[in-house]
Amino acid sequence: MGRKSLKGARQQEIILAFYKLAKIEGLENTSIAKIAKEMDVNPSLIIHYFQNKEELSYALIDFILDRYTPIFNVPGKSAKNSKTILLKVIDNLFSKKWDTLFDDGLFYSCYALSFRDEKIKMRYKSLLESLRHKLSELIEACNEDGSLSVDNPYECADLIFTILDGAYFYLSMIKEPSIAKAKLASYKQKALNVVGLQAESPLASGAVVLL
Known part of the structure; x- marks a missing residue:
């Protein structure tokens, strides 16, 4: 249960970072690499939860x-x-x-x-x-x-x-x-x-x- 909760919290953190960065950079100019840099994490961490930007965009609609x-x-x-x-x-x-x-x-x-x-x-x-x-x-x-x-x-x-x-x-x-x-x-x-x-x-x- 704890790991599931942590995963959800981390996903929300990534989506929020995506949202904040896309407000500034524009959706089309926001990449996983830029999100990772903004969060000060390795891009592989984001890819672990969202395989690509397309999946991130789907999550943003739910957000x-x-x-x-x-x-x-x-x-x-x-x-x-x-x-x-x-x-x-x-x-x-x-x-x-x-x-x-x-x-x-x-x-x-x-x-x-x-x-x-x-x-x-x-x-x-x-x-x-x-x-x-x-x-x-x-x-x-x-x-x-x-x-x-x-x-x-x-x-x-x-x-x-x-x-x-x-x-x-x-x-x-x-x-x-x-x-x-x-x-x-x-x-x-x-x-x-x-x-x-x-x-x-x-x-x-x-x-x-x-x-």
């Missing part, structure tokens, strides 16, 4: 999912009921909490690989579907307690993530913080409209809402 799923964890004090939890999660999704979980440039570099590598495509598909199902479950919980009446929770979750994905790609090109903040608030309200909810008032949350 993305691990980074994103905690956004659905709502602290006990905030988890008063299903509707409150859903509002909090959507607020998290359309906030800096979500945007800073994973480097945008690296995310889109990995995404581009999905057009050339079927395994990466399937991992990305699994990742995106997992996030949609998690949000769908929160919407369904609101249906069950009567706080919402949504015909197709998964379809709504899918649409919200479609808004989210497009929003962050576009916002990554906007340099003015005030404009980006206003647009993000507007996109969040559009996402809330999908399930018939409203964002907190600007005075209560300090958000800027575009009409």
Whole structure:
């Protein structure tokens, strides 16, 4: 058991080093040799756990999912009921909490690989579907307690993530913080409209809402 745990910890260490280096060097310029140099280890140690960069890239997709799923964890004090939890999660999704979980440039570099590598495509598909199902479950919980009446929770979750994905790609090109903040608030309200909810008032949350 101990050796298995150590192996897992070492793999996580390698993946994290790969992630940090790829943020700086770019995914295409990051090699096993460079990762080994950054970690101050022999390249053979990395190859022991990941035979090649392709395997490392697969592991990086799984790492993305691990980074994103905690956004659905709502602290006990905030988890008063299903509707409150859903509002909090959507607020998290359309906030800096979500945007800073994973480097945008690296995310889109990995995404581009999905057009050339079927395994990466399937991992990305699994990742995106997992996030949609998690949000769908929160919407369904609101249906069950009567706080919402949504015909197709998964379809709504899918649409919200479609808004989210497009929003962050576009916002990554906007340099003015005030404009980006206003647009993000507007996109969040559009996402809330999908399930018939409203964002907190600007005075209560300090958000800027575009009409």
